[in-house]
Amino acid sequence: MQEKAEIRSKYWLAVFLVAAYTIPFGVGIYTDNVFFDLQWLADLTTVILNGIMQGGVYAMFAVGLTLIFGVMRIINVAHGELVMLGAYLTWMFFFYVGVDPLLALFITLPIAFCIGLLIQKLLLNAVVGGPELTPLLITFGLGLTIIHIVEAIFTTDYRTIPYAPDAFQLTETIAVSRSKIISFVMAAFISISVFVFLKLHRLGKAIRATAQNADVAMVCGINIFHIYMITSGLAAALAVAGGALVSIQFGFNPETGVLYTLQAFAIIVLGGRGHYIGALIGGVMLAVIESLISFMIPNGTAMVEIASYGMMVFVLLIRPRGLMGPKEN
Amino acid sequence: MAEAEIALDIQNLKKYFGGIKAVDGCTFQVPKGQISGLIGPNGSGKTTTFNLLTGVLEADSGDVFYNGENIVGLRPYEIFNRGISRTFQITRIYREMTVFENMLSASSMKIPVREARERAEQLMEFVTLTKLRGEYGGNLSYGQQKLLEFARALMTDPDLILLDEPAAGVNRTLLNNLLEHIHHLQEDQGKTVLIVEHDMNVIMNHCEKVFVLDYGVKIAEGLPEDIQKNEDVIEAYFGHR
């Protein structure tokens, strides 16, 4: 019986994803935005490539969120604010000190790690394992606090970082923006490093052990609060790295973090809560849908957020496990 | 028989869950280098006592002296590092890790990886799980999980081993195996073992001393054969309550 429900939910998830990918085409055809000529196909390829590149960055900061959830069962709604904070940190180093945005990672990531540690130690350690609402409200408050502090310092103006704006010509007609490629490569590098760390390093194994069963980890010599702090530090570093990489592609203001939180949630719901690889796949899938929407639907750029909302709501309804998440107990 | 040295001195230990007095002023001394039993009807506070001894739960009051040090208030990992290890009533292993990874997970960060691996290999051999070293924890039978949990509890060579119902859900052959291992630990390595168990055969045939809990209070202690005849104990188990 359960087996059947499991198969059915998988089937419906597939149907939903196919629909999600075809609807933009449908709307595009209906509104005469789709032309079946070579130029259009080249544009489409460009758009999909850009989406995949973008997805790498989404995936990276979503992994941070999924890590926290996996290890502590905490839903951190301030994650996007850390992404935004990462963008501002990068911007500060770029404008005031003149540090290259990517080199700035060497400074911003350690800072981010410490911020994560502190958040965990001061705000979250006391409420792990308690009622789920408490950490949710704490991170909600934290997010708002970060927004207001950044607003007070930098105002609500949009900021941008001019960086590698020229495009890389793949063929004569297909070009991908260079900053996107750089971002993707960096994101892939960081995500893989963290993955390898979790898989192979002793501390990484201790983190996975705590995620799988904190009660066991506790009586097997693991200081779980220490693990929680490292996890939060890592998650914050991933978020800030994400912020650095989006800051060289898009403008940002103190409010943009909200959208990143939303995207990260959509991604981990799709990928399966707490699942690392799931988050990576989910990130790329979401970003590609977003690019298709903005490419084919008139005024689509204003509608990309719908992709995240829709994804989150429908996947939760159809198959709460997402693509690769563990079975609900 | 000379009075044995004391491994664990539990003094007036208390833990309430709201109105439930799970452990209510429990006092007893676990002799060193022996296998002791902790018994009592369902809900009498045995598992809670283990949780207090290992720091999983914080005691409301009372003291636990281990090697002369009061370990109440220490974190679970600190207690573990002092040489107290345990298993759970319902096995808790890492289901998404292999048998070997499960073993390594319980090794101290302070010892070199190579040493930890060697020890894991030895212990897997000891509980006959070597063939399953690459199998995921979730794929083991319940009995095998019990063995794994037991072996994992020995990774750091603890001096005191707390076993919460090791016999439950384990078939005869495995159980005999397990008991043999436990005796080996006690006789050859001088370990102290405290077993919570409902299976009276295990308690009667393998424990030197037995403590009986009822409503979170120790109501009797002594040799297994004396405990069997103790009126309070019979009352606790069978009497009208």
Ligand SMILES: Nc1ncnc2c1ncn2[C@@H]1O[C@H](COP(=O)(O)OP(=O)(O)OP(=O)(O)O)[C@@H](O)[C@H]1O
């Ligand atoms: N975390 C908890 N929260 C609330 N009540 C608890 C908790 N843990 C145990 N209890 C209660 O405390 C009492 C003692 O439980 P405990 O698990 O220690 O008993 P036990 O002797 O191990 O029983 P069993 O033989 O069934 O394993 C029971 O009434 C139980 O319901």
Ligand SMILES: [Mg+2]
């Ligand atoms: Mg119990």
